Amino acid sequence: MKRYSHTSRFSISHFDANKAKVAKKYDIGDKGYLTDSELAKLYVTEVHGAESYGPDDLNDALTFLGVSTQIRAMYTDLWSVISYYGAANTWRGNFRFNFGCGNARTGRTYVSSVESMVFEFVLDLFSTDFLVENLDDAALFVGPKDFQGQASPWNVDPGYSSRTKIWYWSRSGLYPVIYPNLLQCTATLDSLRTLAGTSGGVSFYGMLVLGGVTYWVNNESQPYANFFVPISDLQSSGTP
DSSP states (O other), X not given: OXXXXXXXXXXXXXXXXXXXXXXXXXXXXXXXEEOHHHHHHXXXXXXXXXXXXXXXXHHHHHHHTTOOHHHHHHHHTHHHHHHHHTTXXXXXXXXXXXXXXXXXXXXXXXXXXXXXXXXXXXXXXXXXXXXXXXXXXXXXXXXXXXXXXXXXXXXXXXXXXXXXXXXXXXXXXXXXXXXXXXXXXXXXXXXXXXXXXXXXXXXXXXXXEETTEEEEEOGGGOTTOOEEEEGXXXXXXXXX
16 A cells, blocks of 8 residues: 655655754744645745745755655655546445545546546545554455455555645635545556456445454445446546
């Protein structure tokens, strides 16, 4: 399971040693990280020529702070998750546990110019701190319609994005949009149609490993009740 770094918490330990000293001046409460608003204030104050701060400045801000390329990607790669979040606009069912609940969604998009489907578990009624501290692993299983258990499905490794706030510009100024905790992955429509065969579509369910305990993500939390995508939703729309 890939983890995307929280873009509302920028760990000072990721910064160059000299820039870390600068960053600590903006760390209100000595938390050990900068919030998005604290990073924005540092950027416009410390970076020569910077008059404002927005989402497009994130990479420049992290470069200024000496964050390594690998770690910087953990923050900036979150943009792919955010962009696909809006594409997953078809509700497929709900799930619930005694510690949280959410819903499953799918949607169509283009990934590297290839028509694809987004699979998404929206963990919007889960505590973010609980997930960050306890989510050890996750998986998505996709197979032909009504497949049971793990009989010949795909085992897909989703990415986890914790609840995060992204700042956007508008004519009236800077405004925030909060995105929920997400587990997300994509697959090409061609491969999904092949997987569906003559069954009439594909079914899917999920797995969460929290604190070493495995939980199955099923439709309405009923055992073996998979979420379903009909074959009509897997047909190509043509050109991008």
